[in-house]
Amino acid sequence: MTAALPTRRDEAWRYSDLKAVARHWPVVVEPVVVPAGEHRTDIIRASEDGIRHLAISIGAGASYRLTILDAGRSYGRIALDVTCHEGADFQLGAVLVGHGAQTIELATTVRHVAPHATSRQIVRAVAGGTATTSYLGQVAVAREGQKTDASQSFKALLLNRGAAANAKPELEIFADDVKCAHGAAIGEIDRAALFYMASRGVPPAQARALMTRAFLSDALEGLDDASIEALDAEISAILERAA
Amino acid sequence: MLVIDNLTAEVDGKPILKGLTLTVNAGEVHAIMGPNGAGKSTLSYVLAGRDGYEVTGGSVTFRGEDLLAKAPHERAAAGLFLGLQYPVEIPGVSNLLFLRTALNAQRTLRGEPEVSGAEFMKLARAAAETLGLPFDMMKRAVNQGFSGGEKKRNEMVQMHVLQPYFAVLDETDSGLDIDALKVVADGINALRSPDHAALLITHYQRLLDYVVPDRVHVLMDGRIVRSGGAELAHVLEAEGYSAIAA
Ligand SMILES: Nc1ncnc2c1ncn2[C@@H]1O[C@H](COP(=O)(O)OP(=O)(O)O)[C@@H](O)[C@H]1O
Numbered sequence: 001m002t003a004a005l006p007t008r009r010d011e012a013w014r015y016s017d018l019k020a021v022a023r024h025w026p027v028v029v030e031p032v033v034v035p036a037g038e039h040r041t042d043i044i045r046a047s048e049d050g051i052r053h054l055a056i057s058i059g060a061g062a063s064y065r066l067t068i069l070d071a072g073r074s075y076g077r078i079a080l081d082v083t084c085h086e087g088a089d090f091q092l093g094a095v096l097v098g099h100g101a102q103t104i105e106l107a108t109t110v111r112h113v114a115p116h117a118t119s120r121q122i123v124r125a126v127a128g129g130t131a132t133t134s135y136l137g138q139v140a141v142a143r144e145g146q147k148t149d150a151s152q153s154f155k156a157l158l159l160n161r162g163a164a165a166n167a168k169p170e171l172e173i174f175a176d177d178v179k180c181a182h183g184a185a186i187g188e189i190d191r192a193a194l195f196y197m198a199s200r201g202v203p204p205a206q207a208r209a210l211m212t213r214a215f216l217s218d219a220l221e222g223l224d225d226a227s228i229e230a231l232d233a234e235i236s237a238i239l240e241r242a243a
Numbered sequence: 244m245l246v247i248d249n250l251t252a253e254v255d256g257k258p259i260l261k262g263l264t265l266t267v268n269a270g271e272v273h274a275i276m277g278p279n280g281a282g283k284s285t286l287s288y289v290l291a292g293r294d295g296y297e298v299t300g301g302s303v304t305f306r307g308e309d310l311l312a313k314a315p316h317e318r319a320a321a322g323l324f325l326g327l328q329y330p331v332e333i334p335g336v337s338n339l340l341f342l343r344t345a346l347n348a349q350r351t352l353r354g355e356p357e358v359s360g361a362e363f364m365k366l367a368r369a370a371a372e373t374l375g376l377p378f379d380m381m382k383r384a385v386n387q388g389f390s391g392g393e394k395k396r397n398e399m400v401q402m403h404v405l406q407p408y409f410a411v412l413d414e415t416d417s418g419l420d421i422d423a424l425k426v427v428a429d430g431i432n433a434l435r436s437p438d439h440a441a442l443l444i445t446h447y448q449r450l451l452d453y454v455v456p457d458r459v460h461v462l463m464d465g466r467i468v469r470s471g472g473a474e475l476a477h478v479l480e481a482e483g484y485s486a487i488a489a
């Protein structure tokens with residue numbers, strides 16, 4: 001169980017829908033352990049309201065690839081607390097889709113507690129209606145985490161005026177020989193590209209869907225072709241339903 | 244094919260086209276020349292239906308139909324093609340996917356069956372080869388990382404696959420070296436036929452040495468101020484626009 005019900009003053013919950021949180025509180029922490037030297041891949045499809053909190057431990061020399069497709073729920077939060085041991089590798093690709101009045105949140109804490117671990121997080125969000133999508137990404141490198149190579153990239157696409165996206169990267173670094181990169185960008189669909197597609201005969205809705213899908217596909221990078229194809233089809237269906 | 248009658252249009256409330264009249268018949272190639280800021284690109288955007296280019300008067304009839312009543316994608320499906328002066332980059336969407344989506348969207352709108360993947364690849368390969376665009380580039384994101392010349396070749400590849408009745412090519416020749424210019428000119432000439440027509444917008448007479456136009460028009464300050472045969476391009480080259488206007 002996690003602690004007391006969060007409030008607006010808690011940094012990690014500042015963009016949350018606290019009424020919805022109360023309905024799903026308390027949250028059971030789910031452990032995920034990747035033993036030393038092993039490789040594990042998971043895909044989480046989150047489509048029903050709720051909060052999940054995963055405590056992920058990646059053993060020495062182990063690697064974990066996690067893909068998240070969070071779409072179609074009115075309130076959803078996924079919190080990842082990841083610990084990377086020596087030489088561990090963590091890869092996250094997350095797609096967040098919010099429509100209507102949905103609030104979709106992803107909060108990650110990646111702890112590099114030993115040398116030579118790598119982490120790479122790619123989060124892509126689409127918000128339409130009055131939806132809010134948020135990414136809170138914390139990277140904590142301990143004194144022992146020399147030669148850490150950590151990156152996070154968040155990009156959000158707002159489909160209309162009422163939609164919102166929040167990004168809160170946070171780096172906490174106590175080792176001196178590390179590489180930590182982060183980037184966040186929030187934008188709209190490129191109107192010039194929409195015109196270009198229309199001038200070639202592609203109707204506006206189809207053009208938007210094509211560009212949105214392309215935008216989200218960064219998060220699927222590195223997966224096997226079959227998984228990409230399956231997820232791409234799911235994403236297309238979700239976008240079509242929302243359009 | 245295309246009849247533009249007394250067309251006026253504005254951008255941001257500023258009149259740019261000020262009564263433009265022009266008829267291009269099937270089988271003809273016309274050239275529009277004119278100084279920077281004359282309204283050449285504006286004309287091309289108005290024909291294609293770009294947002295923000297507001298028609299305030301006049302009419303455009305394309306193959307017997309009111310062009311201005313159609314949405315941009317419907318104009319494309321009706322057989323209008325615009326080769327952009329500055330082709331747009333579309334991150335994450337490959338040229339092949341873009342072009343196949345476009346071709347099939349047009350066919351669907353016209354009530355024709357979609358082309359199969361194999362048929363499409365054949366068309367795309369042939370077009371890329373004709374225009375000298377390495378096929379690998381067809382797999383890359385639309386225009387991303389393309390040089391100016393490659394972008395223009397890519398516009399021509401699209402035109403070849405889409406087979407429009409009427410092509411408006413806005414400074415397709417700028418940014419091309421002489422070899423690329425010849426390839427693009429051949430590509431335009433290959434589509435000349437009694438059923439097709441084109442409007443070449445250009446600054447230079449250079450392209451018109453390879454694609455000899457039936458008519459040349461001078462556009463200045465939103466109007467056609469002079470029209471003539473192919474020789475007019477040479478007069479312009481020798482004497483400049485100011486001599487024409489005077
Ligand atoms: N999007 C725009 N916003 C404001 N002014 C524009 C825009 N597009 C064109 N114009 C203006 O319209 C006039 C004609 O431009 P343009 O059609 O691009 O000329 P050309 O292609 O002949 O060089 C210029 O004065 C230009 O500044």
Ligand SMILES: [Mg+2]
Nearest residue numbers: 283284285328
């Ligand atoms: Mg121009």
